[in-house]
Amino acid sequence: MSRTPFIAGNWKMNLDHLQAIALVQKVAWALKDARHDASEVEVAVFPPFTDLRSVQTLISADKIPLGLGAQDVSPHESGAYTGDVSARFLAKLDAQYVIVGHSERRAGHGETDEVVSAKSVAAQAAGIVPVICVGETAEDLEEHGAAAIPAAQLRAAIADLPDGAEFVVAYEPVWAIGTGNAATPEQAQEVCRALRDVLREACGDDTADATRVLYGGSVSSQNVAAYMRQADVDGALVGGASIKADEFSRIVQFKKHVAV
Ligand SMILES: O=C[C@H](O)COP(=O)(O)O
Numbered sequence: 001m002s003r004t005p006f007i008a009g010n011w012k013m014n015l016d017h018l019q020a021i022a023l024v025q026k027v028a029w030a031l032k033d034a035r036h037d038a039s040e041v042e043v044a045v046f047p048p049f050t051d052l053r054s055v056q057t058l059i060s061a062d063k064i065p066l067g068l069g070a071q072d073v074s075p076h077e078s079g080a081y082t083g084d085v086s087a088r089f090l091a092k093l094d095a096q097y098v099i100v101g102h103s104e105r106r107a108g109h110g111e112t113d114e115v116v117s118a119k120s121v122a123a124q125a126a127g128i129v130p131v132i133c134v135g136e137t138a139e140d141l142e143e144h145g146a147a148a149i150p151a152a153q154l155r156a157a158i159a160d161l162p163d164g165a166e167f168v169v170a171y172e173p174v175w176a177i178g179t180g181n182a183a184t185p186e187q188a189q190e191v192c193r194a195l196r197d198v199l200r201e202a203c204g205d206d207t208a209d210a211t212r213v214l215y216g217g218s219v220s221s222q223n224v225a226a227y228m229r230q231a232d233v234d235g236a237l238v239g240g241a242s243i244k245a246d247e248f249s250r251i252v253q254f255k256k257h258v259a260v
Pocket of ligand 1: 102176238241
């Protein structure tokens, strides 16, 4: 089955809303120059909450072929949850995606598998596609091998999603994030394949064949093509390189460097 490749740019806590506008304009020019066809490669950006409105306005006014996502979402619908942002609020801003379970939130904010599952459910209920991040630390890798922890995290994150729910999986080995020490394409393929097996077992063939599994961790224009050659890697979750318009645009144009 063919899955549309997906390049997702997670800006993390970078760029205020004015800088965000400038970056999106540059990315839009680069995509136009490259005659980017969104039906061939889907691209989305994940700005901080405070930038979402500005970025959404620009994308919609200038018909920029970019999807929009948020970096986090509340597991709750509404009420006394100071600082939380609900999935419904994000949907109102045309967010199509939301990242859940990023390792920086698991580690820095104590997010458990249960919280990640609740966030996936909240997003899905509001019509937003969760981008479920999983990945092992260097210690996990040594103790359990590469796939065991990400597979367990994925099982937990999708456990309460209804049948047929759409979601994206992002395999991000923690040791590869922001380090320049990217996983090899073969390592990425091995774990992405194992994650697809989890989907096959938990949700059946249709979901396993249709769900996009991304690799993330020090992705650049130099290595993206090698990941995209792997049978079970359907795209990339890009951090640092996504806030550099030229580099992000080169990543998006990976097809120029690889026959897929
Ligand atoms: O969400 C993105 C990942 O954490 C990867 O970040 P990075 O490309 O800076 O390594």
